[in-house]
Amino acid sequence: MDFGPYFLLATLEGAVGAAVLALTALGLSLVFGVMRIVNVAHGAFFMLGAIIAWWVADTLGAGPMLSFLAALIISPLAVGAVAVLAERLILRRLNYNPESTIVATIGLLYVIEQVALMTYGPDARPVVAPIDFRVQLPWFGYSGYKLLVIAASIVVMLAVWWGLTRTRIGLMMRATQFDSETARAFAIPVDRVYGGVFAFGAMLAAIGAVLVVPIQQAHYLMGNDPLLLSFIVVIIGGLGSLRGTVLAAVIIGLSDGIISVFFSPTLAKIIATLVVAMILVIRPKGLFGTQSA
Amino acid sequence: MVESVRPKRKQPVSGVTRRKALVGLGGAAVSGVLPGFVRYAQAQSSAPIKIGFQVHRTGIGASYGRWYDRTTKAAALLINESGGINGRPVEIIAEDDGTDPKRGAEVVEKFATQHGADVAFGTLFSHVVIGSAPRAGELKIPYFVVSEGHHVASGMLNRYTLQPGITDVKSQVQSMAPWVAANLGKKVTMIYPDFAFGHDHRDYFSAAMAAQGGEVIGKIAIPPTESSFFKYFPKIPRGTDVLYHVMVGPGVLTFVKEMGEFFGSKRPEIFGFIDSLEAVNINSPGLEFLEGSYFWEGNPRYAQAQSTKFDAFYRAKVGVDATGASVNDPKDISTYAHMFGCWETLHVIKQGMESAGYRGPGDRAKLIEAVESITDMAASQAHPQGAKLFNGKTHQVFGHQYISQVGGGKLNVVHRTAIEDGFYKDEVDYTSQPL
Numbered sequence: 001m002d003f004g005p006y007f008l009l010a011t012l013e014g015a016v017g018a019a020v021l022a023l024t025a026l027g028l029s030l031v032f033g034v035m036r037i038v039n040v041a042h043g044a045f046f047m048l049g050a051i052i053a054w055w056v057a058d059t060l061g062a063g064p065m066l067s068f069l070a071a072l073i074i075s076p077l078a079v080g081a082v083a084v085l086a087e088r089l090i091l092r093r094l095n096y097n098p099e100s101t102i103v104a105t106i107g108l109l110y111v112i113e114q115v116a117l118m119t120y121g122p123d124a125r126p127v128v129a130p131i132d133f134r135v136q137l138p139w140f141g142y143s144g145y146k147l148l149v150i151a152a153s154i155v156v157m158l159a160v161w162w163g164l165t166r167t168r169i170g171l172m173m174r175a176t177q178f179d180s181e182t183a184r185a186f187a188i189p190v191d192r193v194y195g196g197v198f199a200f201g202a203m204l205a206a207i208g209a210v211l212v213v214p215i216q217q218a219h220y221l222m223g224n225d226p227l228l229l230s231f232i233v234v235i236i237g238g239l240g241s242l243r244g245t246v247l248a249a250v251i252i253g254l255s256d257g258i259i260s261v262f263f264s265p266t267l268a269k270i271i272a273t274l275v276v277a278m279i280l281v282i283r284p285k286g287l288f289g290t291q292s293a
Numbered sequence: 294m295v296e297s298v299r300p301k302r303k304q305p306v307s308g309v310t311r312r313k314a315l316v317g318l319g320g321a322a323v324s325g326v327l328p329g330f331v332r333y334a335q336a337q338s339s340a341p342i343k344i345g346f347q348v349h350r351t352g353i354g355a356s357y358g359r360w361y362d363r364t365t366k367a368a369a370l371l372i373n374e375s376g377g378i379n380g381r382p383v384e385i386i387a388e389d390d391g392t393d394p395k396r397g398a399e400v401v402e403k404f405a406t407q408h409g410a411d412v413a414f415g416t417l418f419s420h421v422v423i424g425s426a427p428r429a430g431e432l433k434i435p436y437f438v439v440s441e442g443h444h445v446a447s448g449m450l451n452r453y454t455l456q457p458g459i460t461d462v463k464s465q466v467q468s469m470a471p472w473v474a475a476n477l478g479k480k481v482t483m484i485y486p487d488f489a490f491g492h493d494h495r496d497y498f499s500a501a502m503a504a505q506g507g508e509v510i511g512k513i514a515i516p517p518t519e520s521s522f523f524k525y526f527p528k529i530p531r532g533t534d535v536l537y538h539v540m541v542g543p544g545v546l547t548f549v550k551e552m553g554e555f556f557g558s559k560r561p562e563i564f565g566f567i568d569s570l571e572a573v574n575i576n577s578p579g580l581e582f583l584e585g586s587y588f589w590e591g592n593p594r595y596a597q598a599q600s601t602k603f604d605a606f607y608r609a610k611v612g613v614d615a616t617g618a619s620v621n622d623p624k625d626i627s628t629y630a631h632m633f634g635c636w637e638t639l640h641v642i643k644q645g646m647e648s649a650g651y652r653g654p655g656d657r658a659k660l661i662e663a664v665e666s667i668t669d670m671a672a673s674q675a676h677p678q679g680a681k682l683f684n685g686k687t688h689q690v691f692g693h694q695y696i697s698q699v700g701g702g703k704l705n706v707v708h709r710t711a712i713e714d715g716f717y718k719d720e721v722d723y724t725s726q727p728l
Contacts, residue, residue, distance in 0.1 A: 005527075006527050009523075009524070009527055010524065010527075011662065013521070013523055017521070064578075111374065117351060121359075122350065122351050122352075122355025122356065122357075122358070122359070122543075123355065123356050123359075123543070123572070124356075124543035124544065124546065124547075126546055126547075126577065126578075128578050132578070134554055134557060136557055138688065140526070140555055141529065141555055141556065141557040142554065143551075143554045143555050196656045215521070215547065216521065216547050217544070217546060217547055218519045219543040221352075221543070222543075225520065257524065259528060260524050261524040265516065265519065265524070266516065
């Protein structure tokens with residue numbers, strides 16, 4: 001294949017990866033920014049989102065479009081509910097202590113993974129894409145659904161940005177992130193904000209998973225890669241910085257796509273990890289970070 | 294499925310009451326006082342033969358594991374119904390190895406030291422076999438693998454590791470290559486998983502094609518845990534006549550689907566190993582482009598007009614319908630091309646133990662020698678996939694292979710190779726190693 005189309009394919013693949021990664025990493029970044037919690041179970045929420053999406057689509061048995069839309073609504077809500085529960089029952093009882101919550105979310109990761117294994121089983125199961133459309137370019141074909149994923153991800157991110165900067169809830173979240181004690185003094189229900197943010201972060205991961213499940217398949221171990229990449233993105237972008245997270249997701253996603261197409265996927269991961277190490281050395285706060293990592 | 298996780302509320306923390314605990318303690322005390330009473334009364338005559346079953350319940354081999362498990366249980370049940378081995382019942386002790394080599398070695402050790410298993414059996418994924426076999430050799434526990442890898446016959450392993458129930462990749466691809474070169478084309482691009490099993494495909498198919506005057510012009514290795522495959526397809530060189538694919542792991546359906554998206558209707562000839570679609574319905578949405586393409590099958594998933602009565606018997610016993618799906622759930626597709634290996638291997642263990650007069654772990658060396666002396670295996674209920682020939686020196690069995698074409702939503706067998714097509718020169722003589 002000539003360089004031009006080859007590069008186009010690499011960019012498309014990278015853009016799809018970046019779109020999903022941005023959503024997932026955004027959730028992780030929000031939780032860290034507002035709550036100062038490193039949520040290791042984030043990948044498990046991602047996986048749970050995909051599995052619930054499969055379950056909804058399978059139970060409903062309606063047409064691909066209807067099943068998918070139902071999954072897109074039900075799955076993030078269900079994952080959000082699990083996250084709220086986890087926040088109430090675990091994180092709050094640990095007083096959001098940074099070290100304890102890392103250990104607790106590791107535990108949560110295992111619990112969710114094992115429950116998925118015991119109920120959903122070890123198989124990879126597909127959800128049918130809502131649109132069956134193949135874009136035939138002169139050099140290769142491309143799944144129309146993948147292009148839809150990019151669009152959907154942009155829409156969701158714009159909505160998050162709008163919500164954070166233009167709404168009252170967004171203001172409360174930003175206030176809590178800035179200084180939770182002062183926020184409390186101004187009668188912001190910090191506890192409820194925490195619960196909401198944790199759930200919202202998990203829901204973003206779930207949305208990313210529902211979008212990706214017609215491309216990949218729901219599998220109980222599928223959360224590991226997104227978790228690793230999300231951490232890389234959040235560290236590069238600057239812990240807690242949404243702008244940095246999105247930018248880093250695009251950089252990592254695109255470079256991952258392009259490097260793995262032209263060279264090898266392993267090299268792409270090696271380079272991403274190397275970039276993280278360099279950033280930690282040169283700019284410990286990340287590209288846009290406001291507090292040290 | 295997810296709704297069934299709801300925890301039950303009102304149960305006590307543990308189901309043990311004080312009374313039950315006291316009764317249990319008393320019982321334990323009594324049996325301690327009378328050690329010979331229950332446990333040894335019939336030990337020599339009817340204590341079960343313990344077969345440690347190393348199974349991929351979790352990890353990337355899980356869908357194979359599920360069917361290897363069902364096949365093994367069905368075979369054990371059949372053996373027990375017909376009188377067991379040397380009059381003793383067979384007990385299958387299953388342990389999950391997580392499709393992980395390190396865990397695999399631990400599981401083998403557990404069989405030998407903790408469970409007191411007579412033999413270990415059942416591993417599929419080649420990296421797990423390669424990781425576990427050295428430990429089996431050290432512990433001198435016979436280790437019967439169902440893996441397809443060439444590592445047994447290549448001499449890489451040891452005298453305690455045998456593969457009597459399934460053919461190896463070298464023999465499979467060698468018997469495929471003439472047909473591929475004659476019917477599909479001479480310029481082949483291979484896509485294979487980047488670990489031992491895939492490397493066997495790469496090395497031996499390339500050599501076999503070269504022997505046919507063909508050429509492998511592209512070799513694309515994909516990590517077995519990969520979840521997105523589109524990026525690999527542009528590496529397929531122009532001028533490829535035949536795309537040869539073999540893939541494993543949870544992403545196989547994605548792999549084949551993305552291949553369809555990439556090519557559309559302008560595809561080259563496609564020859565795949567059914568591994569790329571084991572446990573997957575070939576009528577899944579997005580796989581329409583496979584119509585007319587070809588697959589290697591170790592054992593035909595769809596019952597054929599020419600299928601034997603042995604295949605029908607085996608299908609019924611394992612619980613697989615004529616389309617290769619579970620009789621209980623048409624969505625649950627079996628790993629039909631591979632799992633017969635468990636059934637046949639258990640029958641080989643039975644045959645070996647009976648001819649060795651096997652009584653216990655002290656006779657393990659005799660068992661190895663007895664299995665090494667097996668040669669012909671006729672098509673039968675014990676060997677439903679077909680006749681086989683076992684090579685005692687290389688510890689590897691040889692048999693027929695099938696090539697099927699996708700047509701009308703089924704896999705239809707178009708060619709069956711002869712056993713001799715898979716022969717190659719011995720690379721090891723395990724019988725010269727000490728026991």
